[in-house]
Amino acid sequence: MDFTDVPPPAPEADEALIKVEAFAPNRGETFLLERPAAGLLPGKDIAGLVVQAAADGSGPGVGTRAVGHPPRGGWAEYAAVPTHSLAVLPHGIDSVRASALPLAxxxxxxxxxxxxxxxxxxxxxxxxxxxxxxxxxxxxxxxxxxxxxxxxxxxxxxxxxxxxxxxxxxxxxxxxxxxxxxxxxxxxxxxxxxxxxxxxxxxxxxxxxxxxxxxxxxxxxxxxxxxxxxxxxFHYAGAPYGPDLAALVHLVERGRLHPEIGRVADWTEAAGTLVDLRERRIRGKAVLTTGAAR
Structure with missing residues (x-):
């Protein structure tokens, strides 16, 4: 798997820019890499810090920690996420656990x-x-x-x-x-x-x-x-995702839901992690961190 330097995404008016602290690849995403479409930017499960609030005034403000489910581009240092697909994180939930929540x-x-x-x-x-x-x-x-x-x-x-x-x-x-x-x-x-x-x-x-x-x-x-x-x-898709993310965060905060994370690794170990995820060698979720995880 090759990594590429690209400019940070330019958020739409209803999107916040998130500095990604942790992201969780999904097994289905690994199959997209077999014949990647032009401009493919995978990644739908992230958690991190809002560094630019949405221009339309919706969603969390700068400095807020949040979990998000962007349509693409989550395997990166920065991701643009529609505010209807974000939920605020309380202090007691770290980015690793939060990033394991969205799609699954x-x-x-x-x-x-x-x-x-x-x-x-x-x-x-x-x-x-x-x-x-x-x-x-x-x-x-x-x-x-x-x-x-x-x-x-x-x-x-x-x-x-x-x-x-x-x-x-x-x-x-x-x-x-x-x-x-x-x-x-x-x-x-x-x-x-x-x-x-x-x-x-x-x-x-x-x-x-x-x-x-x-x-x-x-x-x-x-x-x-x-x-x-x-x-x-059944297919899960259909925004807005924010209310469901908020419900999941609430359940974790109350100790009623426990993200099952089979591996936490630095993003530089993405290639091996994706192979193991694809081959079902990881129980539950895999989470990759960017070095800024909290």
Whole structure:
């Protein structure tokens, strides 16, 4: 991976300029590097210091520490972030933990809103050892769900149990259904197996394809499986992100949400970190610091 010197971004009227203290790459972003588009500036999860307030008067002022979810350009010393995608950080939350919140945390919050009230419901979560999986597990369990997490190793399963998972299995086929809701993020051959675990009239929300393998559903097999199952596609995107970031920050501040950070490293170690993230050698989130982290 090559680094390039570019001028600091020129913020739009509704954007604040953030001096980045820490940023958290996401596994999906590593795939963008395979055939990078012209002008690609990756990076959506950052935390740092506001050094230039938005010209339109919105958002936090200069000197405020904030967490942000910019549309691009977060793997840098400075990032321009729309003020509707920022949340102020209290003194008790450092930039490393804060930078691990945006994409995974927002996805988890919005997934559970799509589910509706988790209380008393049986939920199956695949791909649970990633950043989204940890947040979903802790939030759903705290809301009263009985959650079964699918993860590859006993070590990762132990942590998910600590976060509230009622059961941990290492293959979706091992999960003892039926489940009211299945949250499926792996795709490929796992998707039809996950569908078979849904109770009649239940819901499967498909929110990822971590296996990078196309999924095939046999219509006749579906007819012989759970009756009336709903398969719903989910994507987290849709600004404003600020209110959800503020909610996540509040939960962390109150000790009700614990960012799972498997690696913290200096930005100069980005290449190796991105490879390990891509190859699933990092549990939860990876965070890179710029030397200014607090």
């Amino acid at each position: 945390g927002i996805t988890a919050l919005r997934l559970l809103r799509t589910v509706g009230s988790p209380a008393g419901r049986r939920i199956l979560l695949t791909g649970a050892s990633g950043g989204v999986g940890h947040y979903v597990t802790e939030l759903a369990a705290a809301a009263g769900a009985r959650l079964t997490a699918v993860t590859a190793t006993p070590e990762r399963g132990k942590r998910l149990a600590e976060l509230g998972a009622a059961e941990v299995v290492h293959d979706v086929a091992e999960a003892q259904g039926p489940f009211d809701v299945v949250l499926e993020s792996t795709g490929g051959p796992h998707l039809p197996v996950a569908v078979s675990k849904v109770r009649p009239g239940g819901l499967l929300i498909w929110f990822g394809q971590a296996s990078r393998t196309p999924a095939t559903l046999d219509f006749f097999e579906l007819l012989g499986g759970p009756e009336g199952v709903t398969i719903q596609h």
